Amino acid sequence: MAMTITEKILAKHADKEKVAPGELITARVDIALGNDITAPIAIKEFKKLNLNKVFDNTRVVLVPDHFCPNKDIKSADQAKILRAFANEYNITHYYDVGEMGVEHSLLPEQGVVVSGDLVIGADSHTCTYGALGAFSTGVGSTDLAAAFATGEVWLRVPESIKFIYEGKLNKYVSAKDLILYTIGDIGVDGALYKSMEFTGQTIENLPVSGRLTMANMAIEAGGKNGIIAPDDSTKKYVDSRKEREPDYYSSDEDANYSEIIKYDVSKIEPQVAFPHLPENTRGISEVGTIPIDQVVIGSCTNGLLDDLKVAANIIKGRKVAKRVRMIVIPATLKVYRDAMHEGLFDVFMDAGAIISTPTCGPCLGGHMGVLAEGERAVSTTNRNFVGRMGHPKSEVYLANPAVAAASAVAGIVAGPDQL
């Protein structure tokens, strides 16, 4: 029977020849991930089982990235729970301050997640690793606790939607715009419970960094996972850093899809998602004049070196507008160091931007750039819900790094062509 890449990975991890949409399976997990917000509950639940070990101490990954470096006493207490658990159970992949980064950027970078993996994480953006041809999905803390104990997760095999992107990208249009455009088209529940498979010539031409951005936001359309079949770029990326041997899967040509959606990307301009849902997208030419107070460049969506380079190219030789704060957050320490060595820090600081240590921080209104009442931000992050970045009466406009940098200079939501 013909299968999609998602079905093949799930079948393999459930020790089955084949699986079909709707089927409930119990599957082995390769990686079980938690962070400083979700892991404390998982650890509390896991401890109720009175086990003296986790299913595999090399496959449990803990990254205190959300409110770390600790933003207040309560956050410090939560991070401490992870540290103590990592010590007690000899968790090899525990990343404290000094090693950590934004989890979904760190794991691919460090080769912890490889193609063909089945990954669950108590963080909704765990779907990011689909960019490498892995099945990865977000779960809650209790699911994570169960996986800590058993190394397994129950899953309903999802139906798949195939997205085909063809054509040449316009100037300043990136993976972020493709995924925002897609969410704008199908809506925030357009792929509810389903797998989003991204295909086509445009996707094949995207660098791995861009593919990570696309898979990252599958959850913003309600998707269970986002996935891109591995090709030569994936293999080059994975083979140079892998901790384990990858398995490269692809969909059969006659695999079944619940829907096939095609886009001609030459018709897409840079996208901005207006408050308060990622589906409220408009092309940059239709934005109008919206004054802003802050720009954030970073997060698991757009915090990689490629993203920072795009922003630096726009901002180079220019100044951040008066009374606008521009905050740049490299996603990992490697990104931080590389950006520093490539001179990007000088470019940002000359323009009047600041550079933060890696953290999820402002993306979820945690710290390092929380918004006051009535303030507006342009952000390269993934969500613009009410109160997402601070006060319930603040606003977040989602965009790509080029638009974010241009907006910082213009002091309004703006594309690079408007400078």
Place this chain on the structure above:
Amino acid sequence: MKIEGKVWKFGNDVDTDVIIPARYLNTSEPADLAEHCMEDADAEFSSKVSLGDIIVGGKNFGCGSSREHAPISIKASGVSCVIAESFARIFYRNSFNTGLPIFESKEASKKISAGDKISVDVESGTIENLTKKEQYKSQPIPPFMQNLIDSGGLMNYVKSKIS
């Protein structure tokens, strides 16, 4: 078992940042989380809600983050169950795993108004609107999920599997 309560009505795409804003996620204590439940949709919700009350939402209830703090805060605020046209995937799992009863019914979501008194038969999923004298059906709970509920939640299910 029947759940009876007064309805608090919300719209489509109620996200987990509205259910429990991330600024309060520096703790996982249910009582602390309950104090801020639904705060960004209705600032006084936690003080107005009474034990047993029922939340009714539109489509895609619980979209956004994977935070289990969302169903935990709803449950700890005294809410007895949530009815919606549809639920976001992770919230759906988390509700079963943490023991918050949820029911999917487009008809109920459309026809129930704020303040209605309703009664839900947990086993059959039948929803009765005592104010409007109407009855609605909800989607049956899949057998696997029912098995989780019968075992007393995911961790008890796991416990029985590993012992």
